[in-house]
Each structure stands twice: as structure tokens, then as C-alpha cells.
Amino acid sequence: MKKVNIGGVPEHFNLAWYLTLKNGEYKAEGINLRWHDYYGGTGAMCKALRSEEIDIAVILTEGIIKDIIAGNPSKIVQTFVQSPLIWGIHVAHNSKFKTIEDIKGTRAAISRYGSGSHLMAYINAEQNDWNLDTDLKFEVIKNLDGAIEGLTNGNADYFMWEKFTTKPLVDNETFRRIDNCPSPWPCFVIAVREEFIKSNKDDLRTILNIINKTTSDFKSIPSIDRTIANRYNQKLEDVQEWLSLTEWSQDLIDKETIENVQKKLIKLDIIPRKANYSELTAII
Structure with a gap:
């Protein structure tokens, strides 16, 4: 076989x-x-x-x-x-960030360089007219569990992941979703x-x-x-x-x-x- x-x-x-x-x-x-x-x-x-x-x-x-x-x-x-893919843009539930403009220039949690969460951060930045050189910063967190830890502990500021996969984490108030970014x-x-x-x-x-x-x-x-x-x-x-x-x-x-x-x-x-x-x- x-x-x-x-x-x-x-x-x-x-x-x-x-x-x-x-x-x-x-x-x-x-x-x-x-x-x-x-x-x-x-x-x-x-x-x-x-x-x-x-x-x-x-x-x-x-x-x-x-x-x-x-x-x-x-x-x-x-x-x-x-x-x-509908990417939800998430922050920690108790985060001070409320809008896309608030997270401009802050640290995006990404699973690794070259990952979807990394590449879509660029797509989101471009759609919002950010400066790609100065307004994007990254923190590698490996996976969804790493993102939970990173956002909760303040090691990163926002995290992009598929909206429905992360919805239970929004419902239980681990994350708060501030916007969506569909892949083009x-x-x-x-x-x-x-x-x-x-x-x-x-x-x-x-x-x-x-x-x-x-x-x-x-x-x-x-x-x-x-x-x-x-x-x-x-x-x-x-x-x-x-x-x-x-x-x-x-x-x-x-x-x-x-x-x-x-x-x-x-x-x-x-x-x-x-x-x-x-x-x-x-x-x-």
C-alpha cells in the first residue's frame, strides 16, 4: 500500500x-x-x-x-x-485598542515569517494606507496558543487569524475582534x-x-x-x-x-x- x-x-x-x-x-x-x-x-x-x-x-x-x-x-x-479567507483582526479583550487606526505601528503577532498571518498583515496595512516600513512590527508566536499568551501578556498587540476559528476566543472574552480583512x-x-x-x-x-x-x-x-x-x-x-x-x-x-x-x-x-x-x- x-x-x-x-x-x-x-x-x-x-x-x-x-x-x-x-x-x-x-x-x-x-x-x-x-x-x-x-x-x-x-x-x-x-x-x-x-x-x-x-x-x-x-x-x-x-x-x-x-x-x-x-x-x-x-x-x-x-x-x-x-x-x-476572512481574517479577523484581534486584540486582547482588555486591550486599549479599539480601531484599526489604534493598532497602526504596533506589534502584530505572527505564527512565523512567510505565514499567512505575516503576509496578511501587509495586506491589511496597505488597505489602510499605512507606511509598510514604519507601521508594521512583528512578534513571532508560533501558533494560536502562542497568540493567546502573547496578546494576554502584552508581548504583542494584535493578531490576524481566520475569523470563525477564533470566534470561540472572542465569545469567551480572550480576544476582541476589531475588524475583518478578507484575502483578495x-x-x-x-x-x-x-x-x-x-x-x-x-x-x-x-x-x-x-x-x-x-x-x-x-x-x-x-x-x-x-x-x-x-x-x-x-x-x-x-x-x-x-x-x-x-x-x-x-x-x-x-x-x-x-x-x-x-x-x-x-x-x-x-x-x-x-x-x-x-x-x-x-x-x-
Whole structure:
């Protein structure tokens, strides 16, 4: 049986993978797909792809594009979630900061450099006409638990993370959300190590076919809203809102989207050059 390692964040976006694994759908096709949770997010998964710890990553679009250009020998093979990610901008519940203007020039908690929380801090700064050289400061906190500690203890001032994942922390008054910042493109893609693509194309096609069947019908799974609410400690109404806003994809990311992401990353001085579409993607 072929062993394949895949990584992703332990969030509701990836429940479809859990369901297909639980149902034994990959094993039925001779594939031992092993899921690995990455609490550190995109930066941690980029590192894991480079070190061959995982073969496949369900990863933020902007993060993997940046890392492929920086030398990560991987390719995007598909968009996974077509809709934008809604990043909540959070401060400690008792923080003196009330508005976006208040956090200008303060310390953003980021999981690591090159992570989504790092890159989206630039997007938020640009949208609010901040000076990218003087108004952005960073404190590395590794993961969500690190952000809780960092904001509570005053080691960092604000933290950007997916709105619905952090909603329980807003509800229990650990965080206070002062605004939202949607990503300007489809949020999650599936990236695969180039070496794995070359030697395991049939297995990769099988894996994609299985997950795509589930995401195509995901919203019509009976009581899926209650399943998500229970599994991820979410309020039912929050899950229902999230489902109404989220669209999965079964297609390769298009050239226009790749171009738009790179234009933005170039403008923000996050990448040194634009890559060709073929450098970043692979047709399976």
C-alpha cells in the first residue's frame, strides 16, 4: 500500500479530508494517506514540504506562491477553497485598542515569517494606507496558543487569524475582534512536491478525485453544520454563516488569479519577481 503524507491546519475547512479518511476511501484504492495537523499554519507546511516531511499540503495561496518563488520544489495542483479567507483582526479583550487606526505601528503577532498571518498583515496595512516600513512590527508566536499568551501578556498587540476559528476566543472574552480583512483571492490550494508529482501521478489523481467528490457535495451532507459545530467547538449559527460564505473548488487555479496574487506580493515587496504560471502550477 502506497504511503502518502498530507498536511493542513486543524480547522473546519479540512473536515472533508477527515471524513474521507474515516470512511477508508483512500485505503480502498491502495493508498495509505496519513494526515498531519500543522498548528503553525502555512509557514510550517512550507518547511515540511521542503524537508519531505509531507508530500501534499492544503495551504494558503499567497504563502505557497511566495515559497515556491523562494525555492520550494512544489507545485499548486488545484484550488481547494475558492472563496476568500476572512481574517479577523484581534486584540486582547482588555486591550486599549479599539480601531484599526489604534493598532497602526504596533506589534502584530505572527505564527512565523512567510505565514499567512505575516503576509496578511501587509495586506491589511496597505488597505489602510499605512507606511509598510514604519507601521508594521512583528512578534513571532508560533501558533494560536502562542497568540493567546502573547496578546494576554502584552508581548504583542494584535493578531490576524481566520475569523470563525477564533470566534470561540472572542465569545469567551480572550480576544476582541476589531475588524475583518478578507484575502483578495481564493484562500486555500493543494500543493504537492514536484518529485511526488513525477513519480506518483496516478495516486495523486486518485486522491484528488476522492476529495473532490466530497467537497462537491459537502454542504448537502446531512447535519454537516452540527457536525462542524461539535467537532470544532463552534456555535451552530456561526457554522451556518461560515458555510454560506464558503465555496470549495475542484479546478486548477487560473492564470488570472496567479497574476493578481503576484502583483499584490510584488507591490508589497514580499516576492522579488513574478514567476511564470508553469513555474507555480502543474496539470494532473
